[in-house]
Amino acid sequence: MSVAVFLQGPHGPFFAQLARRLSQSGVITHKINFNGGDRYFAWADFQVDFTGGESDWSAFFSDYLSKNNVDTVICYGDCRRLHTIAKSICESKGIAFGVFEEGYLRPDFITLEFGGVNAHSRTDWSREAINSYLARERKPVKSVGQTFFRRARFAMAYYLAMRVSQSEFPHYRHHRSLSWLGEGVCWIRSFYRKGLYKLMERGLTARLTGELSGRYFLFPLQTRDDFQLRKHSDLVSIENAIEVVLQSFAQNAPKGSMMVIKHHPMDRGFCHYQKLIRELETRYQITGRVIYCHDLHLPTLLDHTLGVVTINSTVGISALFHEVPTQVLGRSLYDLPGLTHQGGLSSFWSQPDPVDPEFFQRFRAYLYDKTQVDGSFSRHIAATIDGVCRRLTEARATERRRQPETEVDLV
Template sequence: MTSKRSFLFLQGVCSPFFNALGSALQQRGHRVIKLNFNVGDQLFWHTSPSYNWRRGPGKRLTEYVSTLWEKHGVTDQILFGDRRAVHIDLVTAARQRGIVNHVFEEGYLRPYWVTLEREGVNAHSMLPRNPEWFLEVAKQLPDQWKPSKINNAFKVRAWHDVKYHLGGILNPMLYPGYRTHAALNAPQEYMGYLWRFARMRSYKKRDTVLIQKLWGSRRPYYLLPLQLNGDFQVRHHSSFNDMNELMTFVAETFALHAPKDAILVIKNHPLDMGMTPHARDVKRITERYGLKDRVVYLETGNLERLVKYSRGLITLNSTSGHVSLAALKPTIALANAIYDMPGLTHQGPLESFWYQPQAPDPATLDAFRRVLTHSVQLNGGFYTGDAIELAVKNALPLIEAERSPLEQLLCQTPAGLCAIS
């Protein structure tokens, strides 16, 4: 019988997922409480009790949450994203008190997975960066299984997002001082999406011509998929401030070191809201480095097919790296990515990537993906009903376990790797 625990839910994804997970934990006899930081948090939480954090002079979040930890005997915290401003100090303080942090995030692997790790995700993951460890551990695991397909309907996700942010209209009155973790507020984002959506048909028509011309030329090309400027992977886990800095750095080394017949293809992120003038920045950069006929900028395009015919992919630390590795294409990560290790990514500087890119080793890649799906990836999703139900079902045994699957694997390896357990 699983011992009963006390869970404090912090901020979640914009969907009913946390409410469904909290309800399931309650039904299994655990104590569940929720801390709301804004009206959107309240709208998606129907499992009582909950508390509302309102900033004010002399009030400190960690001190307030400490009273909740004491009052409810909290043993575990559940949160989405460990780098949100409202989470950073609480994760550290909870760990110091022996409270376990369960951190959800979008899946490292897509599209039928979500991430669940203890204490941190992405650059703060407990996953080693040692290919030998993955190869050794994978020998103990069953063959990789195919996940159940789920409905990831964008319109459902969009509706949850709109509902969450409509509630934000009341934040100045009910949660004075609340600041979103996003780079832009909801009205700015929605205006950007509407503007970009209105032009999407013309983008696709133009890009189809550019892609066919690119493939028809048979010139070698390298792919640089952009990330969102507001992504925590960019803001907290890289040395670049934004995509403009990244594009400038890549273009400069491309101009100096890449084969003269090669092309650099820069592709915008599919969820970019159109507020950053990437096309204008690309034009300025190409003129600066004399790359007028050697750079192609795309707003759209199928990433998998673009990767398939490329010489390799350059990224900071995005999930596009997983797509490139799965296609066994040379991949270089310019920031702290969980997959950046010998046997997977190019380990030299970007200058050497253009002429001697290192392709991933199939055995290392297979071991890496098998360990991920066994330890830190859950089949399911955050937005549609069936996807949430599947994610909750798969999350419960991992949350209730004394040690997570990753911690169990770490503790089967040389001493010291399971220190956080």
């Protein structure tokens, strides 16, 4: 019988409901909690609180896997420090390591891969593999719809529970930098700013789809603590990325072209870059050529832009879908010849490599079949878990071929 251990998951009840479903199918489920927020949303046949420090984790986890005959470990994100250590231990023991992440395709999908996600993905992303793949022509089930308020509620409950139980987990250090109170304040500020920006940015979409259509480049920002930035790029911060892009834009972009910098919606209440952008406009003599916006409809912007610059966000995949030339600054699984610009940022502004639409369609079908599950971590959870169980079944044969000594038999 399969034994699965859950580590940290997305905020909310998704991992608890998945563990319950697997348990009902005969899988023995375990949950390791690292703080009170983990414990508040947790469910499993067996739960344990890890209250030690990072230096204690490796020995604890290795011993836990052996004592409980674990064959599968499941987590959300593979770049959190404790998850990175867990992954290394699983690889040494031949234990399957399943990683969830936000969908590579947005907004109606989540990602599930074994071994790693994003630039750590073990999927073969070579052009040969993509071109030779026979797509199964899966059709998306349904639109997820609005998730912001639900995600915000889950996040606030998580951080409150983490704070209340802080004394029970004295050595825990969260991967996000703010305190529970700081997180709460920022989410409240985010609600306020969402309404404010809706008023302030009235008319901007009409301008970008009218007089400025085809005259601007788009730089959609990522969250300030995104592991895609911290682990999968050589940039040190969002501020650093903004400066790199604006300096290159000033030096190389065609005269008369504009730059639109779009703030990440999940970072709305946490940070603001207006002052920095104005300083850089002055420094690089591009005053009046930069527009900083927040809540405009991204697909509409993509229909009217000259090109997209991204660190490694999945917005890049959306840009490719719209056949928009795209420059990736970090390391990304979709940064491939025929999809993204391969010549570097300085040449991108005037001579961007075009998107090969036929190759992109093959890439998207391959990506969808290999890594994506229809649904969301916060809405339509039961239906999403149906898809996860199907994905686990499909992954079982693949993992057995890769690790013949390991059973991945979750469903």
